[in-house]
Amino acid sequence: xxxxxxxxxxxxxxxxxxxxxxxxxxxxxxxxxxxxxxxxxxxxxxxxxxxxxxxxxxxxxxxxxxxxxxxxxxxxxxxxxxxxxxxxxxxxxxxxxxxxxxxxxxxxxxxxxxxxxxxxxxxxxxxxxxxxxxxxxxxxxxxxxxxxxxxxxxxxxxxxxxxxxxxxxxxxxxxxxxxxxxxxxxxxxxxxxxxxxxxxxxxxxxxxxxxxxxxxxxxxxxxxxxxxxxxxxxxxxxxxxxxxxxxxxxxxxxxxxxxxxxxxxxxxxxxxxxxxxxxxxxxxxxxxxxxxxxxxxxxxxxxxxxxxxxxxxxxxxxxxxxxxxxxxxxxxxxxxxxxxxxxxxxxxxxxxxxxxxxxxxxxxxxxxxxxxxxxxxxxxxxxxxxxxxxxxxxxxxxxxxxxxx
Ligand SMILES: [Zn+2]
Numbered sequence: 001x002x003x004x005x006x007x008x009x010x011x012x013x014x015x016x017x018x019x020x021x022x023x024x025x026x027x028x029x030x031x032x033x034x035x036x037x038x039x040x041x042x043x044x045x046x047x048x049x050x051x052x053x054x055x056x057x058x059x060x061x062x063x064x065x066x067x068x069x070x071x072x073x074x075x076x077x078x079x080x081x082x083x084x085x086x087x088x089x090x091x092x093x094x095x096x097x098x099x100x101x102x103x104x105x106x107x108x109x110x111x112x113x114x115x116x117x118x119x120x121x122x123x124x125x126x127x128x129x130x131x132x133x134x135x136x137x138x139x140x141x142x143x144x145x146x147x148x149x150x151x152x153x154x155x156x157x158x159x160x161x162x163x164x165x166x167x168x169x170x171x172x173x174x175x176x177x178x179x180x181x182x183x184x185x186x187x188x189x190x191x192x193x194x195x196x197x198x199x200x201x202x203x204x205x206x207x208x209x210x211x212x213x214x215x216x217x218x219x220x221x222x223x224x225x226x227x228x229x230x231x232x233x234x235x236x237x238x239x240x241x242x243x244x245x246x247x248x249x250x251x252x253x254x255x256x257x258x259x260x261x262x263x264x265x266x267x268x269x270x271x272x273x274x275x276x277x278x279x280x281x282x283x284x285x286x287x288x289x290x291x292x293x294x295x296x297x298x299x300x301x302x303x304x305x306x307x308x309x310x311x312x313x314x315x316x317x318x319x320x321x322x323x324x325x326x327x328x329x330x331x332x333x334x335x336x337x338x339x340x341x342x343x344x345x346x347x348x349x350x351x352x353x354x355x356x357x358x359x360x361x362x363x364x365x366x367x368x369x370x371x372x373x374x375x376x377x378x379x380x381x382x383x384x385x386x387x388x389x390x391x392x393x394x395x396x397x398x399x400x401x402x403x404x405x
Pocket of ligand 1: 137257
């Protein structure tokens with residue numbers, strides 16, 4: 001898999017960056033009031049005003065050790081069910097396992113954000129917390145199931161949404177965040193999340209709760225050998241059908257079915273941009289189906305045209321394994337927030353990893369610090385974030401990229 005060693009096969013696309021806090025210089029109009037014919041000397045006023053930009057967060061750096069160049073796990077869920085899949089252990093998590101996943105992430109200092117928060121580099125978390133993105137593919141019924149009572153529709157407490165809702169209520173700082181790569185209503189799926197007649201309502205509920213809808217094509221076919229027209233139909237039709245029922249949805253991401261990218265490199269661009277039946281689609285990122293936590297969006301190596309995800313499976317390269325290794329910077333350090341989305345805090349010495357052009361476009365402040373105090377960065381943290389570090393040593397069974405997205 002060549003993309004393991006070289007994740008930047010494709011040049012990053014231009015971002016839709018908001019010029020937050022851009023230091024703007026505005027000329028003030030001169031104060032030239034006249035008083036009944038008697039001309040007063042104009043009061044001395046500054047002719048320019050420099051708008052104040054972001055400042056260094058006042059936090060305990062030695063204790064919090066913010067690292068906004070660290071990696072972010074994007075977890076790929078499919079089924080929340082009781083029957084394990086022997087061929088692909090990451091495909092099914094039982095409700096008990098899913099709850100345990102959330103609890104272990106929470107205990108390790110993670111809080112959920114939507115994928116677009118990452119891609120737009122607008123992660124808003126308290127200082128010391130690490131972002132995690134939960135993604136759910138295929139719009140399976142066990143992700144979002146409604147139980148019909150006489151009077152109302154109730155969320156099944158054992159489906160993903162039911163479990164997330166209960167977890168959020170028990171831990172309010174764990175907000176309802178997640179990105180659902182859904183299949184739209186079609187002659188094959190019948191309905192998003194399978195329950196006939198309820199798909200549109202469920203999609204609207206997700207958006208209303210602050211979660212996100214992503215595109216997973218229409219029929220979940222391999223895009224590998226499709227023509228540009230076929231790729232755009234598969235993706236564009238899905239967008240059009242979803243937006244017809246949830247016009248407020250902002251579909252910003254797509255996940256390639258089964259992790260199979262078009263073979264013809266010239267066709268890769270249609271994953272991100274295209275049109276079908278006169279309607280355009282424009283995404284900010286494309287998700288693969290394997291297998292490492294993604295680089296920080298502020299890092300040079302962040303490539304939104306192919307972002308990896310990790311499997312929730314137990315064992316090597318699974319969720320538990322990565323959480324442990326991220327915390328130990330083996331081989332990548334984890335992203336730790338400084339609490340201010342307009343400042344990028346990282347250990348002195350890691351400057352070479354930063355995408356300064358993007359930072360500048362966003363009007364953000366670069367904040368290299370010495371985690372051990374003192375000037376000059378006496379002991380910068382470089383473990384795992386060193387660009388010259390060897391690639392992760394991953395051997396033995398279970399090393400294959402996990403597919404089946
Ligand atoms: Zn899928």
